Amino acid sequence: MHTVIDFIHTSRDRYISALTEYLAIPSISALPDHVDDVARCARWTADELGRVGLENVRLIETGGNPVVYADWLHAPGAPTILFYGHYDVQPVDPLDQWTSPPFEATVRAGEIYARGAVDDKGQIFMHFKAVEACLKQTGRLPVNMKLILEGEEEIGSTHLDGFVRDHQSELAANVVIISDSPMFDRGVPSLCYGLRGLSYFQIDLRGTTSDLHSGSFGGAVANPGFVLAQVLAQMKDRAGRVKIPGFYDDVRPLLDEEREAFARLPFNEQQYRTDLGAPRLFGERDYTTLERVWARPTFEVNGLLSGFTGDGAKTVIPAVAMAKVSMRLVPDQEPDTIAEIFETYLRKVTPKTVTLDVTRLHGGKPWMTELDNPFVQAAGRAIERGFGRAPVFNREGGSIPVVSTFQEVLGLPTLLFGVGLPDENAHAPNEKLNLGNFLNGIIASTFLYEEIGKLTG
Numbered sequence: 001m002h003t004v005i006d007f008i009h010t011s012r013d014r015y016i017s018a019l020t021e022y023l024a025i026p027s028i029s030a031l032p033d034h035v036d037d038v039a040r041c042a043r044w045t046a047d048e049l050g051r052v053g054l055e056n057v058r059l060i061e062t063g064g065n066p067v068v069y070a071d072w073l074h075a076p077g078a079p080t081i082l083f084y085g086h087y088d089v090q091p092v093d094p095l096d097q098w099t100s101p102p103f104e105a106t107v108r109a110g111e112i113y114a115r116g117a118v119d120d121k122g123q124i125f126m127h128f129k130a131v132e133a134c135l136k137q138t139g140r141l142p143v144n145m146k147l148i149l150e151g152e153e154e155i156g157s158t159h160l161d162g163f164v165r166d167h168q169s170e171l172a173a174n175v176v177i178i179s180d181s182p183m184f185d186r187g188v189p190s191l192c193y194g195l196r197g198l199s200y201f202q203i204d205l206r207g208t209t210s211d212l213h214s215g216s217f218g219g220a221v222a223n224p225g226f227v228l229a230q231v232l233a234q235m236k237d238r239a240g241r242v243k244i245p246g247f248y249d250d251v252r253p254l255l256d257e258e259r260e261a262f263a264r265l266p267f268n269e270q271q272y273r274t275d276l277g278a279p280r281l282f283g284e285r286d287y288t289t290l291e292r293v294w295a296r297p298t299f300e301v302n303g304l305l306s307g308f309t310g311d312g313a314k315t316v317i318p319a320v321a322m323a324k325v326s327m328r329l330v331p332d333q334e335p336d337t338i339a340e341i342f343e344t345y346l347r348k349v350t351p352k353t354v355t356l357d358v359t360r361l362h363g364g365k366p367w368m369t370e371l372d373n374p375f376v377q378a379a380g381r382a383i384e385r386g387f388g389r390a391p392v393f394n395r396e397g398g399s400i401p402v403v404s405t406f407q408e409v410l411g412l413p414t415l416l417f418g419v420g421l422p423d424e425n426a427h428a429p430n431e432k433l434n435l436g437n438f439l440n441g442i443i444a445s446t447f448l449y450e451e452i453g454k455l456t457g
Helices: 002-010 012-023 032-051 121-138 160-166 224-233 256-264 269-276 289-295 335-349 374-387 402-410 435-453
Strands: 055-060 067-072 080-086 106-108 111-113 144-150 175-178 190-195 197-206 300-306 320-329 355-364 392-396 414-416 432-434
Touching (some): 002 012, 002 435, 012 111, 012 121, 032 055, 032 121, 080 121, 080 402, 111 435, 121 435, 160 402, 190 374, 197 335, 224 300, 256 289, 289 392, 374 414, 374 435, 402 414, 432 435
Parallel strands (some): 080 144, 080 175, 175 414
Antiparallel strands (some): 067 144, 197 355, 300 320
C-alpha cells in the first residue's frame, strides 16, 4: 500500500489538471441547451474509466441521459462494491455572483472553484484516481468493483430507478458507496448514516384570462399573488411547525443517544448563524439546530413568481401566480403519503376565486443505516487512516433518493463516503472543493477498498 500512497502524492498536479478538464464540460441536465454537453460529459467519463484500467466500460441508454457503466471483477472471494455517482451538474445562475467563470476551474487558496467541483464530479473523480493508483501500482484491486454514473441526478434521477430494476443481476454487489455528501466540518471527517427524503411540487393559481389594470378591476376579482401568499402562510405556524394534518404521524422520534451524540459534536450555533448571514435562527421549538436540520421534516418555499417584477411600476392584478415548494422527510415518512395529504390540504385551503393546478415534480424516500454495520465500521477505519482522525457520525439534511432504491430493489446497504465541506456552495455560485480533502479522499478511498476487501464476500 505504501507504493500506492506514494503514487497518489506524486500525481497531485496531474489529478488537478485532469479534474480541470472534467469540470470544463457544462453538463447541466436541467437545461435543454446543454443536452449535447451532457452527452459529451458521459463520453468523457467513460473514456476516463477506461484510462484508469476499468473494464467493460459502456454507455447504457435509459430514455434520458445515459448511465456510464464499468467494472473490475478479478478478486475472487472478496466483496463487491457498487459505486454510484453523477456526472451532471446544476445550472450556474446567478452568473454575476461567480468570482471566476463556473466552467473554467480556478485554484485559489488550496480550493478548486467550478460548477461540479464538489457536487459531484470532484468526489467521483477521487474514486477514479484511487482505482487508477491501485491498478497501476499493484495490478489489482482488493475488492470487486462495479460503477454506475448517471446524468440525471440534478433533475430527480428520472430514469435511474427503472435502470436499477432492469439491471438487478448485473448490479449484484455487497455494498453501495456514494461520495456525494459533506464532512461535518473543516478538519472533522465524518460518516453520514441518515438522509432526509423529499417531496417536491409546483403550485399554479389562475385568477383571470390575462393581467388586469389594478385601478379598473381592483376589488372585483381575487389577486392570485395575494391568494398564493395566503395559501402558503397556512402551511406552517409562526413557530415553524407544519400545519398539514397528519404530517407528523409517521415521524420516527430521535433517540436519546442520538440527541446526546449530536450535542457532543463541535457545533457553534452563533458561528453557524453568522456564517449564514441570518439575523436569527428559526425552527421548531424543543429541537436544536442540528436536530431540526438532520432529523425533523420541513416545508419550504423554493420559488415564487407572479405579476410585474421589472424596473419601475406597472399597476396590474396578475392573472397567475406560481410557487415551487418542497417537503424534506425523515424516517418513517413515505413520500407518496405525504404528497396525498399535502394535495388534500392544499385544495382545502385554496379559495374558489382562483383555479388551482398542482404538479408533483419529484421525490425520494428518507434513509438510515445502522452504525454497527461492518461496512460502516470498515469505512470508519479507512477515514481514520486517510485523514489521520477518526470520523464522527452524523445525519444529513439533504436527499439522495437512489439510496432507498438500492436498499429496496437490490437489498444493499449504502456507505456515504463524502469529503465535501458544508461551506463549499454546492448548487450555488462559487462552488468549490478543498484540494487537501480531495487528495486525502483519494488515499482514504484506497484504504476503504482494502478494509472492505478484508470482509467476507
